[in-house]
Amino acid sequence: MKKVVASGVAAALLALNVAYVSAQPDEYKLGPGDVLSIGVWGYEDLKNEELIIRPDGKVAFPLAGELTAQGMTPGELTTALTAKLGNYVKDPNVTVNIAKFRTTRVYVLGEVNKPGMYELEKQHNLLDAVGMAGSYTKRAAKKEIFVIHKNNVDKPQKVNLLKLLKNGDISQNVALNEGDVVYLTSNGKITFATDVLPWITAIYQVDRLGNED
Incomplete structure (x- = not known):
């Protein structure tokens, strides 16, 4: 019962914040593919x-x-x-x-309910990606989320999702581009270089091979 309640609260909180961010006055910026x-x-x-x-x-x-x-x-x-x-x-x-609207393909991995590749339309940011992946699990370390941009794999952007959800810190709602990866770490100790980077490298290798076919 506790697990169900916790998941429900998390999903509701995420939905509310997605609505809040989407309602911000900044207008949609046009880009290739629109x-x-x-x-x-x-x-x-x-x-x-x-x-x-x-x-x-x-x-x-x-x-x-x-x-x-x-x-x-x-x-x-x-x-x-x-x-x-x-x-x-x-x-x-x-x-x-x-x-x-153009679509942006991103990968959402780690402690989410439905990890995988998703196509984001109109809004291309962290909350939309996590929402598409079914929200975070109870094991997710919400203070330590990595956003790996495809053009800068070795320098991940660290994001604190709690600041966004609890304090409305919009700076944490990172914009995502084609091929970016969102990785939600677990509550256990994790090192990017040894625990996350190998996964990201493997994904990009498969993606590159697929594009060569």
Whole structure:
């Protein structure tokens, strides 16, 4: 009974904090893989409902040419497009909507209920990854979570999940990128170099071999 109650409380707490973080005023930042729907009122020939942001972070739009969309909010891209099109169209009324959010593949391992690879959509951060993996187990050391970024495997980022859950410390809700690994350690003593790094290295080796097929 205690185990069930503890798991229920943990799941509820995680859900509440996911909602809290998702409701923060920071707008969604566009990135490669996002699919945009862009229209200019009164100009059907300028409409594009499936404009994909390229890997270089740019989009090409008629008359406006190429713009760097990566890192912008939809509102900021709307402003940039309006300024560009204003050279050719009188008072352009531009709308930019996200037709489909990009997905980010991450691995969630260690003391979670459903370890594995997950695709995150829209929000790409620690809480979303842990939530997708069924939350943490009762053995998880919530003060010592490692986030291993694919481009910097030897220097893991240490995160204190308790600060995020109990104190609302948003700085602990680390942003995740394609191929990153979230590793929840156990309450027992653990050393990253000997206990965690071999797992991470093995995952990236398998992933690399898969991409070569």
